[in-house]
Amino acid sequence: MxxxxxxxxxxxxxxxxxxxxxxxxxxxxxxxxxxxxxxxxxxxxxxxxxxxxxxxxxxxxxxxxxxxxxxxxxxxxxxxxxxxxxxxxxxxxxxxxxxxxxxxxxxxxxxxxxxxxxxxxxxxxxxxxxxxxxxxxxxxxxxxxxxxxxxxxxxxxxxxxxxxxxxxxxxxxxxxxxxxxxxxxxxxxxxxxxxxxxPWRRAAVTGLALDLGDMAQGGALQTRLAVALGDPSARLAYWVPGANGYVDVAGRPVEMPAVDDPNRALTVLARDGERLGALIHDVSVAGDAALVADVVALAGTALVNARLRAAVWRGLVEVEASRRRIIAAADDERRRLERELRDGAEQRLRKADEFLVGVEHADLRELLAMVLAELDGFARGVHPRTLTESGLAAALAELTGGLGLRVELDVMANRLRPEVEAAAYFVCSEAVANTLKHAEATSVLVRVRKDGDQVRVEVVDDGVGGADPRLGSGLQGLVDRVTALGGVLQVNAATAAGTHVICRLPI
CATH class of the missing domain: 1.20.1070 (Rhopdopsin 7-helix transmembrane proteins)
Incomplete structure (x- = not known):
């Protein structure tokens, strides 16, 4: 031997x-x-x-x-x-x-x-x-x-x-x-x-199932599938009916292995008769039919879930875009109404005031002056012309002029996007109005400064505090406006410590 x-x-x-x-x-x-x-x-x-x-x-x-x-x-x-x-x-x-x-x-x-x-x-x-x-x-x-x-x-x-x-x-x-x-x-x-x-094959499949809930990105799903199959070369392709072919997570066309390729195999992923995608993997993986079947079933579930998540995400994105469009449309309508008040009713009242010059109707002229003042305030509240024409700094200076309490303004001179300027202005306007009505304050600070890729708006008073955005429609409306623009509004109003309104908006 x-x-x-x-x-x-x-x-x-x-x-x-x-x-x-x-x-x-x-x-x-x-x-x-x-x-x-x-x-x-x-x-x-x-x-x-x-x-x-x-x-x-x-x-x-x-x-x-x-x-x-x-x-x-x-x-x-x-x-x-x-x-x-x-x-x-x-x-x-x-x-x-x-x-x-x-x-x-x-x-x-x-x-x-x-x-x-x-x-x-x-x-x-x-x-x-x-x-x-x-x-x-x-x-x-x-x-x-x-x-x-x-x-x-x-x-x-x-x-x-x-x-x-x-x-x-x-x-x-x-x-x-x-x-x-x-x-x-x-x-x-x-x-x-x-x-x-x-037990590693069961463990790999079990681990894949447990990880599916965290997989929002196609690249992560592909990596997990490769681990579960024990084949790091495995690739995930998505079926695009309109293009009649497969693409990767970035949308690029994926080249399919040849039918007679001795090294690579293609396993189609389908759910309820609908083709979802495919796994391209080493031919050795196909030797374990049970493992491949389990991974394919989980991958099909993951792709269905990914589609649902994508649909929900697209819906949320569209809702946010719709909110921004509504706010933009409302601001446009405010500006149109302000122009009509200025150019229409206000001009006619001023013309009437000119006709009354030298006429013995002092009480009528006094009433007309009051109406003009109220109309001016209303028009400024709808949408200040100064904001559109001269910017946020000039509009806030006009807003805080003659308030009857000490005002400190620290506002950047740079112009911002119209919707951001409008949001910052109305935050300051509502906060100052609340200070005058409820805070019993003696001073107020209005500060608007750039902070990285955001603009930071602050209104601080020395009043009694206690403001709550949930209790007033004005502040809650501002929260909705700021949130729709991707910003954050915070109100710190400790009793006897004044109110501190902070707003951050993307530039």
């Missing part, structure tokens, strides 16, 4: 060719045979095609050392690839790819494979790479990668231990060889059990 591979670890450990030549007559012989058979049988039994191929490759290359000493370490290449890339078989990140390449190089180049320092370095790199990747993974990914992490830790530790024993000259080579071969059988069993019945 040809020589088995107990010598595959014996050479770097210093056991030597003597032990390898008669290995089948030693107790290690059946164990050595069992290692290769375990990887081949387990590889043929697992569902994932890539994992199966790497396991079978590891088992066959384990036996290759029976025929040539230069092939004693050939199993290291597929073994390292299997453990670093588990469960998808695809190493993630440049460090993982470097370790896999190093594993294949030391497997093929015999002098490197039997070098103790190279073996120790490969073991350290293997363990550190999988542990770092595990620490950076999401919860679902950690569950999926757990068997690979366990296997990589065991194999890497044995590589370091074997090299260390050789370097210090300790006479425990055969014991370490026993441990190594038993560890290899353990690794094959762990990967087989996990890939066949491991």
């Amino acid at each position: 040809p020589r088995l591979l107990a010598g595959a670890l014996a050479v770097p450990l210093g056991v030597g060719a003597e032990l390898a030549a008669g290995v089948f007559e030693t107790p290690l012989g059946p164990v050595d045979l069992l290692v290769g058979l375990a990887f081949v049988w387990c590889g043929l039994s697992v569902r994932d095609q890539r994992t199966a191929g790497l396991m079978v490759g590891c088992g066959l290359t384990w036996f290759a050392g029976d025929y040539a000493t230069a092939l004693l370490f050939l199993h290291r290449g597929p073994l390292v690839h299997l453990l670093v890339g588990y469960p998808s078989g695809r190493p993630r990140g440049w460090s993982a790819r470097v370790v896999v390449v190093a594993g294949y190089v030391t497997a093929v180049v015999y002098p490197l494979g039997r070098n103790d320092w190279v073996s120790a370095g490969l073991g350290v790199a293997l363990v550190s790479t999988v542990l770092v990747a595990q620490a950076r993974s999401t919860t679902a990914e950690r569950r999926a990668r757990f068997a690979g992490v366990v296997g990589a830790t065991v194999v890497g530790t044995m590589l370091v231990l074997g090299a260390s024993v050789r370097l210090v000259g300790a006479d425990v080579d055969e014991l370490v060889l026993w441990v190594y071969e038993l560890a290899m059988i353990f690794v094959a069993a762990v990967v087989f059990v996990d890939s066949r019945w491991g």
Whole structure:
């Protein structure tokens, strides 16, 4: 019977060719045979095609050392690839790819494979790479990668231990060889059990289901689907009936894989007979039909929910736009009414006042003056012409002139958008009116200043406080106006501490 591979670890450990030549007559012989058979049988039994191929490759290359000493370490290449890339078989990140390449190089180049320092370095790199990747993974990914992490830790530790024993000259080579071969059988069993019945697939699907509620963006959904499938290359495409094709989350056309593509597959996502999108993934994923079916069902639900959320969001956006249009229309109507009052009724009354000059009707002229004053105040309250013609600073100066209490104005001279100027003016107007009516104040501060990408409006008095926006239609109307523009109105009115009205509006 040809020589088995107990010598595959014996050479770097210093056991030597003597032990390898008669290995089948030693107790290690059946164990050595069992290692290769375990990887081949387990590889043929697992569902994932890539994992199966790497396991079978590891088992066959384990036996290759029976025929040539230069092939004693050939199993290291597929073994390292299997453990670093588990469960998808695809190493993630440049460090993982470097370790896999190093594993294949030391497997093929015999002098490197039997070098103790190279073996120790490969073991350290293997363990550190999988542990770092595990620490950076999401919860679902950690569950999926757990068997690979366990296997990589065991194999890497044995590589370091074997090299260390050789370097210090300790006479425990055969014991370490026993441990190594038993560890290899353990690794094959762990990967087989996990890939066949491991809970990570259920955990991945469960984690995807739990995360769906937080996925408002297509990119996040695509990432979660890739994690659940164990395929980082998976891509999500959306079906656009009008365009008769698929697009990505940014609306760009997505190229579909060819029907005869040996590496990529297309799984259509549909709900109630309606095509929603598609998953483009590695063909190896299709080997687990149950997993794909669960993920596709959840992805269909997620896309339906995303459509509903988008519809609700569009509705909210339209409501906000409608509110802004209503406010703009109301301001336009205010300006039109103010112009009609000024140019119509007020001009006629002033013309009548001119006719009464020199006529003995003092009481009539006094009444006419009162009507003109009231009309002027009403027109200014509807919409001050000064605001339109000269800006916010001039309009607020006109508003606070002759109030009968001390007024401090600190208003920026820069012009703002008409709707912002109008909102700021009416906030100040309502706040000052409340101060005069209810606050029993002796002074009031009106400040309007730019604050980053906002304008900050403040009205502060030294009155009795107690104002509540919920108790007055004026302040509540201002809250609606400010909110519709994307701003915030806050009223701080502690009793006996005065009232502080703060309004922030986007510029």
